[in-house]
Amino acid sequence: MSRFVSALLFPALLCGCTDLDAVGKISSQLVSASGSWDGVSADIAGSCVRQQSLNPDVGDCSSEKAAANGMAGANAILQSYFTALGDSANGSNFSIQPGLDSAAGSVAGIPGINAGQVQAAAGLVGLLAKVATEAMREATLRDLIAHAPEARSLIAGIQMPLGPRLARQLDAERSLLGAHYGRLILAQGDRVADLAALCSGPGAARFSGTGFLLAEDYCRRVATVDQREAALADYRASLADADRTLGELQSSKSRLKGKALARRLFSIGVDLDAKITALHKAFA
Numbered sequence: 001m002s003r004f005v006s007a008l009l010f011p012a013l014l015c016g017c018t019d020l021d022a023v024g025k026i027s028s029q030l031v032s033a034s035g036s037w038d039g040v041s042a043d044i045a046g047s048c049v050r051q052q053s054l055n056p057d058v059g060d061c062s063s064e065k066a067a068a069n070g071m072a073g074a075n076a077i078l079q080s081y082f083t084a085l086g087d088s089a090n091g092s093n094f095s096i097q098p099g100l101d102s103a104a105g106s107v108a109g110i111p112g113i114n115a116g117q118v119q120a121a122a123g124l125v126g127l128l129a130k131v132a133t134e135a136m137r138e139a140t141l142r143d144l145i146a147h148a149p150e151a152r153s154l155i156a157g158i159q160m161p162l163g164p165r166l167a168r169q170l171d172a173e174r175s176l177l178g179a180h181y182g183r184l185i186l187a188q189g190d191r192v193a194d195l196a197a198l199c200s201g202p203g204a205a206r207f208s209g210t211g212f213l214l215a216e217d218y219c220r221r222v223a224t225v226d227q228r229e230a231a232l233a234d235y236r237a238s239l240a241d242a243d244r245t246l247g248e249l250q251s252s253k254s255r256l257k258g259k260a261l262a263r264r265l266f267s268i269g270v271d272l273d274a275k276i277t278a279l280h281k282a283f284a
Helices: 003-015 021-054 062-090 100-109 115-131 138-146 148-187 196-200 209-251 259-283
Strands: none
Touching (some): 021 062, 100 115, 148 209, 209 259
16 A cells, blocks of 8 residues: 555544544643643743843743743643543543642632633642542543533633733843843944844854854844744644634534544644644744
């Protein structure tokens, strides 16, 4: 069989399954996705700390650290929920991760999150504690899916504030990098009208040795900022994929072994894998 034909048949074979493999597979992908969100969340505080190293007047980053901690807590809860979905689909034992109670408490520190979303986080932790004492079977899976609205509410709670806030911080970081390295390069006697243009042309070749190294470091750091800002679209899309998956499970909870659901979950999973790869690359 040719490689091309195999590639065409693979999704069809996958979607022809009549058990819970498709649910188990997408749950595993959601666990990976929630892991990739950790790097995005951490950069709320990380970007502020990097700015602080360039300009002490930025402040102590306490609000950014609280926001990052809250995001990490929400990610941990969602990751445990997705793990429980997969374990129940696969008939495996589920163990609740320690520290979820404190994670639920930290969620309130997310800027813009509402009381209902904070309560959803606490509700999920209570559900997971209950599920951890049960035998993982299909009935448990249906119970978990019945609580999908709480998981979707928590996803909405982290989706709205994080992207715009981090985008603003990365913009501020880029501006501070330009001002900081512009001063350092000028102090070497090297003049440049457009610092950003140095990263796409040979302008720095005429600089002094130290000026050239400073320009090289500036371009490296700006490239990282640009890559992370571009990846925020992948972050938003991966959250949307997670929400869409839970919506599919909700609407198909009486047909979890159906081929139609398997096909839809496979399609979401392909897109989700691409977003996970992009996020790990940008926020490694």
